[in-house]
Amino acid sequence: MSSEISIADKQMARQNGIVQPLLTDLYQITMAYAYWKSGKVNDVAVFDLFFRTNPFQGEFTIFAGLEECMKFLENFHYSNSDIKYLKQTLPENIEPEFYLYLKELTCKDIIVSAIEEGSVVFPRVPLLRVEGPLIVAQLLETTLLTLVNFASLMATNAARYRMVAGKNVSLLEFGLRRAQGPDGGLSASKYAYIGGFDGTSNVLAGKMFNIPVKGTHAHSFVTSFSTLDDIHRVTLTHAQTREPCNLLESAMEWRSRVSTVIDVSTEESSDGELAALISYAIAFPTGFLALVDTYDVKRYNFQGLTSRHRQRITNGHSGYNSNCGTNGTIVQIAPTIHSTYGSSTVERTLRSGLLNFCAVALALNDCGYRAVGIRIDSGDLAYLSVLARETFEKVGETFNVPWFAKLTIVASNDINEETILSLNEQGHKIDCFGIGTHLVTCQRQPALGCVYKLVEINGQPRIKLSQDVGKVTIPGHKEAYRLFGADGHALIDLLQRSSEPAPVVGQKVLCRHPFQESKRAYVIPSYVEHLYKICWKDGRVCTAPKPLSKVRERVQSSLRTLRQDIKRNLNPTPYKVAVSDDLYNFIHDLWLQNAPIGELS
Amino acid sequence: MSSEISIADKQMARQNGIVQPLLTDLYQITMAYAYWKSGKVNDVAVFDLFFRTNPFQGEFTIFAGLEECMKFLENFHYSNSDIKYLKQTLPENIEPEFYLYLKELTCKDIIVSAIEEGSVVFPRVPLLRVEGPLIVAQLLETTLLTLVNFASLMATNAARYRMVAGKNVSLLEFGLRRAQGPDGGLSASKYAYIGGFDGTSNVLAGKMFNIPVKGTHAHSFVTSFSTLDDIHRVTLTHAQTREPCNLLESAMEWRSRVSTVIDVSTEESSDGELAALISYAIAFPTGFLALVDTYDVKRYNFQGLTSRHRQRITNGHSGYNSNCGTNGTIVQIAPTIHSTYGSSTVERTLRSGLLNFCAVALALNDCGYRAVGIRIDSGDLAYLSVLARETFEKVGETFNVPWFAKLTIVASNDINEETILSLNEQGHKIDCFGIGTHLVTCQRQPALGCVYKLVEINGQPRIKLSQDVGKVTIPGHKEAYRLFGADGHALIDLLQRSSEPAPVVGQKVLCRHPFQESKRAYVIPSYVEHLYKICWKDGRVCTAPKPLSKVRERVQSSLRTLRQDIKRNLNPTPYKVAVSDDLYNFIHDLWLQNAPIGELS
Incomplete structure (x- = not known):
């Protein structure tokens, strides 16, 4: 086991090779030099990393990427080749001592406090608070944003899919081929898993992050077989008796028997497809899950x-x-079928595939194996899944194979959150969704807008004013608390100045809207969660490493603390984020001090 | 220089650590086993990699990612740890010989033919044709798609920005912080450059790909200074005389003089901002480009x-x-300014910033340095750029500093293709756009839908039928030609069966729509380009490595061969893709052979 971990670690190191100090915007380095040159080496700053709007028109976000941020801090170091490159790139008149300074730079004097990875988070509440030397804290900006933005976006997206799909449906991430670059695909697999997916098709993600990997075969596998002559091997060993079974003979016989039950003639099914399914079943007798819509004509x-x-x-x-x-x-209407099992007829889309699948699955059954199920990758997924389920129930009943009714139905084909909602409304019998493009590229909103703002320097608060009140930053060194009601639901997130005492269970707290004077509420919390934990100090990660599965659990437990109306897909209720009365006055006094006063004539 | 290259190579190797055989969908490996198990080890296949629809509602796509595909083939090898992981992951009853087979697998028997990287390409015309052992060719699918899809999408997106911005405007990619993962950011920088951008803010991309990197400072730099006392250093050495200049004194004097010219009182400008700009100018006297909208209240x-x-x-x-x-x-209306230089008033947004910038730039000028310009990151960019240009012209004229009129104006802030079109319509004086989120995440369409389809096996063509005629594949081993008219414009792309002779200059060629019988045209080409070159054979890359700058040039030269109406933003004309008469009949005969015949009662 330890050797496996070390392999995974090496893979991680390879991937993380690109997460290094130069993975940043040049202006961080030019600013560092300007700070250094103007004598600000010992200035101490506080930066907040936060976002202003929840993605996907929702009212919550899942915070992810923290572990990657910690690795970045651990490895923060300019190599000789980095310095050489910077010397070539920056103007010639940069003082050489600056490069010596950079060469020695580490994150040992930085303190990072953060919300627990996998938590639900809300606009304006900093996810990370970074304190320490101004220059170093500034140099971390871009990379921290890169690591948090996509991770949180993906985890949030995945969590939304999980919510609309419900607990009893499996969700698989199938997006690698459409992801934004190789690492876009790996990150997507990782954070989709954290957000609530059950597995991925991405093998490297499985290896690196210990995520379950899934996958069977593609249409090309089926079309690579033309006739029954393409089967080179027909024998399978019985699971219990170890006797040889002729799967081709058996499947041919079953195809004939099943065809009368589901009213599909054997002539309507493709022999190439049957050959492909038999070959696949012989290769994977314990994992026979077949794509059944190749011949959808x-x-x-x-x-x-x-x-x-x-x-x-x-x-x-x-x-x-x-x-x-x-x-x-x-x-091209098929002969009218007077179905023996209800009013539905087998759509041509699945006529060939379902018949061949049932034939091979029953042949496997005779040989002591249970088939897993089917995948449908086109057409009306709600209707076809119901049809497939009815077929399985009918076949299972007729031939006394009760588990047939419970075969897994996987659906794929350009599925997004709305597709699942619509399928839910129509009624479907799908057990598992395979989701690609929309999930991994976050098509509905492909970027989260986290920002990194200076809120204090040398003990002095900083406020960034803006024409747009939504862009005004909340100044100073702050703490964040989540106040819970008696029923266990989160009521409000409260930002306070760090000098204030924490809210106390059972005691009334005045919570104010940060910018709207009249919006105030007294809250009596039944439980108070201090949202920040120091996760980086003295050059070391302070929190115990947490396996992905724990972060994944955190996502679900954190989501459970949110009221349903905040999580719903349509017109969700905004969750409240407030400031203490003290912080409120602090913000507004500072605002006035900093805003120029206009004159009118 | 050679040591620099080797450093870049090492960095590349680190990045490419994740581009390996396991970066694939599991089903490629399960299919490989099923092929292997069913005796298809010696089957030979042809796969086409192509897309069906141009992105961004446009009518062209830029093909990119080929070089990465070649590196992937070169390094294709299952490591011991990969095999170990697969053994843990696949069912127990997989025959052990399969793993030995995988362990020895390379791409030496694969032949890849491709269109030149950086070319304009069109739906249905394969970008890559992959021939060789069925199992190996199948195992390449996902990774090749991953490497081509995002690269081509990004290059196309960048090329579209370049077209709307025009030749005389600089374009910088600023998207790292919002990219889909660290490598999403690096890929974006690389392919934005290929597509026609002039530089990036991403330092690591600059180092790895030798792309110009750009960047100055952020708002946080300005807000980290409060008063003039925050300037720790005021002296700069004169560029020519090497005499010391007091930049603070000089800037204060200039601020006072400029304020009367541009009708902004010195009281309206922020001293913190002036302190920041002076500090920045002292650090970068030859590269003084200042953000001027920090105080936008x-x-x-x-x-x-x-x-x-x-x-x-x-x-x-x-x-x-x-x-x-x-x-x-x-x-808050500012005092009415009776401008001395036309009717415009200096908007408060830039009142402080422009005054302070001019003061510092003129102080620098006294010290022998020319300022570079300003960046505007908010507000009405068209209006503010015109205002800034007028200010620079006025100040330059008044104080006899003619180059002042030519100062660079950089605009950023959530710019997309439509923003640039709108700015062009309104009229602007922007010299350079810094573009982030919309560019790097391809917000308008975050995925390209390249697919990889089996078109021939053991010399037999394969056709994938579909309810949707657009999804029917064009079977067989094919060649692709681009036919050009006498004026140098590309007329049509023509797919032929590989057995057919190539079209000949000056000779009439019948070009047919692949699916619409009546759509046909005779074309007499003035020039014929054979689109495919073998780029991988006998286990080696066959084409000479091409620096990024050459691929970038190819994009522009290839785009020049397209008529303007095909490239335009609004309602572009589709470019024609045709098949030869021979291929047309081949497709349709095969279609009928493969489609089941329905019956009606």
């Missing part, structure tokens, strides 16, 4: 065919009843 | 102030003429 657009071809379709088939839409699309 | 929202505060503003200032909007917003 339900409709033809006649505009897409030559007249010669059109003739070949429309002629020679007595009883062909063209069903012409206004756009020239002709629906 | 033009409007107050009175709802955001207590009544006590409101009183302090409204009382005691005779002549205060409240200008109350319906929402309670009061515009």
Whole structure:
């Protein structure tokens, strides 16, 4: 086990090779020089890292990326080649002593306090508070933002998918091929898992982060087989008896029997597909999960065919009843099936796939193995999943294979939060969603807007004023508390000046809106959580390393403290973030001191 | 120089540590096993990598990522720890020989043909054609897609920004902090440069890819200074005479002189800001580019102030003429300025910043240095840039400093393609845009949908049918040609079966729409470009390595071959992609062979 960890560590180190002091904006380094040159080497600053708006039009965010920030601080060091590069890049007249200063720079005098990774967090409440030498704290800005922004965005996105999917559905992340770069894919896998996904298709993410990996086969696997002759191996050893079973023979027989039960003729199913599924089942008898929609040829657009071809379709088939839409699309309607199990007919989309799957699954069953299920990657997922479930129930009942009714149905194909909500409304029988592009690129909002603002220097508060009141920063060294009600729900996040005493359980606290004078509330907390823990001090990480699974649990337990109306998808209620009366007055006095006074004539 | 290259190479290797065979979807490996187990080890396949729709509602795409794909093939190798991980992850009953097979696997029998990196490319025309052992070619799918998708998306996005900005404006990529992960940021910097950006703020990208890096200072630098006492150093050595200059004294004097010219009183400017700018100028006398909008306090929202505060503003200032909007917003109107240089007044946003900047720039000038310019990061960028330009012209004329009129004006703040188009319409005087979030996350469409489809196996063509004609693949081993007209513009891309002779200059070629029978055209090319070059064969990269700057040039030269109406932002004309008559018939015959025939009763 220890060797495995060291392998994972090496992989991490390779990945983290790019998370280094030069992974920053040049202006951090030019500012560092200007500070250094103007004698501000011993200035001490406090920066807050926070965001102003929750992503995805929601009212909560999941904080993630802290562990990566800690690794960055641990490894913060300008290499000789970094210094050499900077010397080439910065103007020639930079004093050489500055490079010596940079070379020796570490984060040993920095103190970072942070909210626990995986917690729900809200606008304006700093996620990280960074204190220490102005120059060093400034140099950390870009990298910390990079590490927190995407991690938190992804974890939040994943948590939202988890909420709409519900607890009983599995969620798999399938996004690597569409991710923003190789590491975009790895980060997506990691933070999707933290946010509540159950696994990923990304093997390297599985290896590096110990996340369950999942995956079966693609359409290309099915299309690589044309006929039953493409099966090179037909024998499987029985799971218990160890006798050889001929899976091809058995599947052919089952296909014939099942075809009468689900009213699909064996001629309507593809032999190439059957060959592919048999081959796959022989390779993975204990993990047979098959893609069943490769032959989805339900409709033809006649505009897409030559007249010669059109003739070949429309002629020679007595009883062909063209069903012409206004756009020239002709629906090729299958023979009317008087279903023996309810009113639904098996859509052509799954006619071939479902029949072949059932045949192979029943053949496997005879050989002592239980199939896992199917994946549907196109079409009307709600309808097709219901159809597949009905088929499995019917087949299971007819042939007395009760577990057949419980086969897993996986759905993929461009799924997003809204798709799941819509499927929920329509009713579906999907057990697992495989989600790619929309999840990993956070298509609905591909960036979180965390900022890093100077709030104190040499003990003096700093306020950043703006035309836009939403952009005014809350000055000074602050603490943050979460106040809980008697029912365990979080009521409000309260920012105070660090000099103030912490709120006390059972005692009334005046909570004020930071900018709207009349918005005030007394809160009597049943429980008070101090949100900040020092996680970096004296050049060391102060908190125990936490496995991903624990951070993942934290996400769910933290979300449970939020009222449902704050978490809901449509028109969620904003969670309240307040300041103490003391901090309120402090902000507004400082504001006036700093704002120039206009004159009107 | 060689040592620098080796450093860059090492950095690259570190970054590329994650681009390895396990950076893939698990199903590639399970399929590999199923192929292996079913005796398909010697099957030979052809896969096409292509996309179906251009991104950003445009009609072209820039192909990028090829060099990364080649590095991936070069380093393709399962390590012992990879094999160990796979053994833990795949089912127990996998035959051990499969792992030995994987361990020995390389890309030596793979042939990759590709379009030149940096070329404009179009839907359906394969960017890469991958031929070789089915199992190996299948195992490359996900990683090749990951490497091409984001690279091409970013390069295309950047090229679009370049087109709307025009040739004479500089474009800088500032997106690292909002990118999708550290490598998302690095990839963004690299491919933004390829797409036509002039530089990046990302220092590591500069170091690794030899991209110009740019950056000056942030608002926090300005707010870290409160008063003139915060300046610890006031002396600068004259550029020519080497005499000491007192920059503070000189700037104070200039501030007073400039204030009368631009009608801003020195009291309206912030001393903290002046202190910051002087300190910055002393550090970077040859690179003085200053952020001038830190003190942007033009409007107050009175709802955001207590009544006590409101009183302090409204009382005691005779002549205060409240200008109350319906929402309670009061515009703090500055004293009416009867501008001496046209009708514009200096907006409060830049009142402090412009005055302080001019003062320091003129002080620098006395000391033998030329300031570079300003950055504006908020407000009405068109208006403020015009105002700044007028100010510079006026000041330059008044004090006989002619180069002042040509100072650089950089604009940033959430800029996207539409912002630039709108600024162009309004008229602006911006020389350089710094672009972050929208560029690097490709906010308008954060993923390109490249796919990787099996088109031939063991010499037999494969067609993937679909309900959606747009998703039908073009089968077989193909070549692609670009046919050019006499004026040098690209007319059409033509796909042919590889067995067909190439189109000949001056000879009529029948070009057909792949799916619409009646859409045909004869084209007489004046020049024919064979789009594919073999770039990987016999286990080696076959094309000479190309510096980024050459790929960047290729983007612009390739874009020049496109007619303007194809490139325009609004309702661009689609570029035509056609198939030969032979390929057309081949597709449609195969389609009919593979599509099941429905029956109607």
